[in-house]
Amino acid sequence: MKNYFIIHGSFGSSQENWFPWLENQIKREGDQCINLDFPIGEDKQNYKNWEMVLNSVKRFINKDSVFFCHSIACIFLVKYCIKNNIKIGKAIFVSGYNHYLGLDENFDDVNCTMYTTRIKEFRNLCKERICYFAKNDPYIKFDKLQEFANLIDAKSIISENAGHFNHAAGYTQFNELLEYIK
DSSP states (O other), rough: OOOEEOOOOOOOOOTSSTTHHHHHHHHHOOOOEEEEOOOOTTTSSHHHHHHHHTTTTTTGTTTEEEEEEETTTHHHHHHHHHTTTOOEEEEEEOOOSSSSSSSSSHHHHHHHGOSSSGGGGGGGTEEEEEEEEEOOSSOHHHHHHHHHHTTTTTEEEEEEEEETTGGGGSOOOOOOGGOOOO
């Protein structure tokens, strides 16, 4: 059974950016969509706590599952699949990366538990990998976005000026993602 998951990024929620819109589009098609809220904040946002949340719905993850991930959620899913040897059907990563960003200590310190050196192993766990990223992302350098896509051998879809594909960049809807439903 194909089902869909949406995972938000750092300091985020399931009800921001394009996530609620995409969830509604998927449910309109009659499919299951799990749009979770993960712990956020300096003492809560870490791999272990996020893993517990995804483990709570692990029984729904299968070889046909489709994941839509934003920002830090991209590398979180990669690490989760590798650590748990979980095969999935498709991963659509938006503004994904796997490195310290150098924005500030709090941001990098919070996210460091998500990173992995085993990233290439994900290629064998996910049938189709797509990465959306923008040349003008205000948070993540273009070369880091491109490096992430290359390491997982993903199809890259590059925008000139979509920023971080978030509300601030005008992304309360993301029509291009509809092609990955069904």
